[in-house]
Amino acid sequence: MSRIRLGMVGGGSDAFIGAVHRIASRIDDHYELVAGALSSTPERSKESGAALGLDPARTYGSFDEMAEAEAARDDGIEAVSIVTPNHMHYPAARAFLSRGIHVICDKPLTATDDHADAMAQAVADSDALFVLTHNYTGYPMIRQARDMVAAGTLGQIRIVQMEYPQDWMMGSPEQDGVKQAEWRTDPERSGAGGAIGDIGTHAFNLGGFVTGLTATELAADLHSFGKGRVLDDNAHIMLRFEGGARGMLWCSQVAAGCENGLRLRIYGEKGGLEWGQEDPNYLWFTPQGESTRRITRNGPEASEASTSVSRIPPGHPEGYLEGFANIYTEAAAAIRAVQGGESRDAVMGKLPGIRAGLEGMAFIRACVASSKGNAAWTKI
Amino acid sequence: MSRIRLGMVGGGSDAFIGAVHRIASRIDDHYELVAGALSSTPERSKESGAALGLDPARTYGSFDEMAEAEAARDDGIEAVSIVTPNHMHYPAARAFLSRGIHVICDKPLTATDDHADAMAQAVADSDALFVLTHNYTGYPMIRQARDMVAAGTLGQIRIVQMEYPQDWMMGSPEQDGVKQAEWRTDPERSGAGGAIGDIGTHAFNLGGFVTGLTATELAADLHSFGKGRVLDDNAHIMLRFEGGARGMLWCSQVAAGCENGLRLRIYGEKGGLEWGQEDPNYLWFTPQGESTRRITRNGPEASEASTSVSRIPPGHPEGYLEGFANIYTEAAAAIRAVQGGESRDAVMGKLPGIRAGLEGMAFIRACVASSKGNAAWTKI
């Protein structure tokens, strides 16, 4: 099976996440990067393209140019990865969706609600797939956790504890020339959410992905500890879910000693689960009245939900890039399936798409509104 | 130095915490248990006294009888430990305080606010000491954490994450004859707080003890998951502190896999600390921009604050009983000091007393009020 021809918008040399997408696309060998509009300035874009070995003729100065040119080629890109700051997600995605090119887009969906609505419309108007890289859903043991909850192993879910602390925004990196911090702290490019948009959405998405529960309302206390920082860098959130479960979500970018401490703890009538992103090959499971078990990826109690997205034996750790690659690999299968005539809805499976994106935007919107109302309960 | 003559109210054979107090009182050899009113029924009290080797003449049928008789003896008790269910704390304490006998009382302070006020008055009216066994403050690494915060090692505190999950109230132990569960789920004996009174107060107290910060308001979402349970068995709480710090507190008694998961994470402008009760000999410290360090009890970076309350070398674990014993040992020193003529206020040092008790009651009251108001912000 030949590789899917892939383009990329954003992801030049300064960027972190572009390289991640490229590696993720290569790991299972389903994509070939053949075109790019890798930077907002044409010169930088050319330089980055050259560094990646792209054909100079397919290194474009803008995503519009790229969309038009690639759509006109017989060997044009079949899919595009959008890895820009948030405010560019929608215009870039629209350019490709409108031409029937599949889109794999970084999260959160957009910087503004207007863009989110427009994005939803653009997806609706297109036949192309829209995949949002909520990459943590690709971790094998997250798949197993979801499967266990769905199978009723925990009984009815009661408590959902989510957290995602980091520490890289201690001090003032946005004033010290750290590009990653600059745009993330700028409402124009990032949107109304700081930590909640950047990492809170991940934790929120993951809680919903694993439990299958819909959060109905939240009370959020957002705060900015960084000097002169406008957007939140710490958020305390209480949540209520359909069916009566309660939860908490803490995200922070100023918690010393926390690197990417995404962690999920779920408790039901019959048992509990615990998982942490920094040690992702283990799922800790406690059936009520029994000892806690360390279920290992591809180990003796790993289920098909996790083994089917694992590559190597237990004890040989897979990590962040492999989890990310699972999203790309499932997107490739979905792309091949729609190319083969299957319906778009039928192929999305567990892949996060426009709905997850809109849920994330609703989460950000509710957090900001709640916090403005002194952490009043707010419908999501 | 001769041992302090100690009595005990409560703590018969069914009880868990009475035995803990007795061991704690013995570890550093400052007390001799010589009298008891160990149960609410005289027969049981006699039996328990005999099992403990008490003089039958000093095994009493009630705390009133004991207070009167012991106060009249030349060799009467100097101090009494009160380890009954919450609703008996005040009447028992008053009986001894009013006779000048020092009181070491289990937490929370009382079952009701009326009792709490009366207890405060009884303490004010007495010359005797009143010590509340917020025992977790006795852990050496908690002492070191408090000291580091006070010394400014973390800079201004920004975030205080407290949690105390358990799982022993999954199912319906109160209907299955578990005495510990029976009174704890009964508002008459336990008071208005379930999990928040039993374990939430511990987490709240510890957060304040270590940071030195006063929590000013909270928003609490209490819930009872246990069938037919009136009092909360799970609580999600957001907090705000004087000086701008924010925090969260989660306590639960229905979280499968959690035994006594009391955990504290504190983040300031310059660093972070993490400590867990189940692994109490380590304090994890991250100075901003450096690696996380595992500070061990009595190890190379242990400070006087922790080494002064440690007994054995690093790597030989001390545990819950030793931390509890530190409270008893410091209470002994305080008792000897007031007996020697020092003022009561001067000798309390780090010992939790009536103020900590009233703060705990205020916490419970605020939680219940907030939760009734749909988690509205409520002054503490």
Added chain:
Amino acid sequence: MSRIRLGMVGGGSDAFIGAVHRIASRIDDHYELVAGALSSTPERSKESGAALGLDPARTYGSFDEMAEAEAARDDGIEAVSIVTPNHMHYPAARAFLSRGIHVICDKPLTATDDHADAMAQAVADSDALFVLTHNYTGYPMIRQARDMVAAGTLGQIRIVQMEYPQDWMMGSPEQDGVKQAEWRTDPERSGAGGAIGDIGTHAFNLGGFVTGLTATELAADLHSFGKGRVLDDNAHIMLRFEGGARGMLWCSQVAAGCENGLRLRIYGEKGGLEWGQEDPNYLWFTPQGESTRRITRNGPEASEASTSVSRIPPGHPEGYLEGFANIYTEAAAAIRAVQGGESRDAVMGKLPGIRAGLEGMAFIRACVASSKGNAAWTKI
């Protein structure tokens, strides 16, 4: 039941292990320390006795004096704890054994083989009990491990990995005035073994205690890394057991970052167990082809072997002192039983005694001989 009247030889203010014995003797309230010969110099002994609140008339200048005087009293000591450097174990023990006073003695048994033989004779000639404080056998989860092996849960044992690394002898503490290091590095007082005697015997004893296997031969490579140090401070040992199991033992006192890293890993045909002294409340159990389980002290899969020697609920850690106290408590029961007329052999139960002591001496002897023979296989 009245307390057993206890004396102590050694354990003055400079000593570490004396205080441990005293606390261990108090925890479960079976002993009362009433007499002591706490130091090798009479003045120091008096001072230490005063600090402990002993009756000056029963604070003796030597163990001989104490043995004679106490044996003559109606209320004389019933048992004595011997916590001197190794070379004094035998003369002290003999003085009491010969007078029918029960002996609780620190390990290793003696400094020399001659003393060991004499000690065996002294025990044989006496009706009194002789208990050797191989205290790690008192840890509840070690009891459970032993029980699981005995029940066949692991099938036939194949591999026994023992280790006990420390780091406190890095540098030259024996030249810097550290008393603990001085006598431990002095062959006159410590015997032929350095690390192997001090901590290797513990690991060796524990491996045998848990597996029930007898080690038949070993090959040992002893080494002294410390400048000018005569006795070993690091030992690598291979072992063979009756029935075909193989094992390794590593002990070291110069391994930076190791405090008291005693650890045991046991593998059989049907499963494996892992336990570490620094985190002693957990036993990690892997049945073949299943996930690893974290069995907690007093938790859902704790067996009677461990719960019977536990005091507090799971998640509230017990530590080194409680494990040590279990030896004292079982010794108290044995003492009361022989006082009540039971035979000495019948009451020892799991208590380590003269046999464990002789096995430890045989281990040291074999290690030294093997190492002199360039790690030749040597019968134990």
Added chain:
Amino acid sequence: MSRIRLGMVGGGSDAFIGAVHRIASRIDDHYELVAGALSSTPERSKESGAALGLDPARTYGSFDEMAEAEAARDDGIEAVSIVTPNHMHYPAARAFLSRGIHVICDKPLTATDDHADAMAQAVADSDALFVLTHNYTGYPMIRQARDMVAAGTLGQIRIVQMEYPQDWMMGSPEQDGVKQAEWRTDPERSGAGGAIGDIGTHAFNLGGFVTGLTATELAADLHSFGKGRVLDDNAHIMLRFEGGARGMLWCSQVAAGCENGLRLRIYGEKGGLEWGQEDPNYLWFTPQGESTRRITRNGPEASEASTSVSRIPPGHPEGYLEGFANIYTEAAAAIRAVQGGESRDAVMGKLPGIRAGLEGMAFIRACVASSKGNAAWTKI
């Protein structure tokens, strides 16, 4: 820069390690797999090639055919990965080396010493590079550990503890149709070493890589616990190093609960290091007299030695495949360098090659000889 054209010998659908090599070769985008002799039977080879999307014309029935045909093409492979059972390493490697095609070969070097000698000759006779995939040397924190030792951070090295336990050979997988177990337990295909060849060589190699020390002699006690198993499945080994360091190596394939427990602990005069393969993003460092520090990959105390081979931020775990990819990426750089005219010796850098392979064979040979001599000390 265009990709290096890569062929593969072995690695058909049954194999585990072939897929690992392919992913590792893709992660940093330096290779394109264009040819293969993927199985020992031509039909299977064709099927596997088709499954991988190889040009059928370049899917060969044997490595000889492939070597000849590819060497004759203008666009023939520049490098070949050899991922067969051990006994095929030499004949396959020779076929390519003799044609100037660079070889990336799985370990151990060969099944027999004769083959090892012949391999050394074949490498000497060729201008092509020979890289042996001791992949664990590619882990970033292993690089940092090596760097710290070389910089003298630990002072002179005293103790080297190596271990690699697994449990997948409990029971009799080689009799249950597990291909991986079949050839590994067959001396014809695997060579004289069982566990020592398969995983012991990894631990041995890693100890030498990090410490820079040469092991001079060893005493090995090999054993087969598996029913009817000829080759060792458990090995206890003591080692002595140039300069006086001592060490131990334990490897096992029958230790329940161990998946790929490769672990390295190194102690010097001034500090200690600990690293485990199952949690590879952390390096635990203890400077003498200070607290242990958790150094994280790409974190605040990560050095250039580790950051230069890392891809993503700290807290986002990299794993086994990324470590393996580092070997491929450094091999690509070396290949491009020799193609650009640099000398073969100059470009190998930290890459394991023929010398590491011969050292591994010497280790296996010494282990087997020593064990036959009842664990006599044997020169390596």
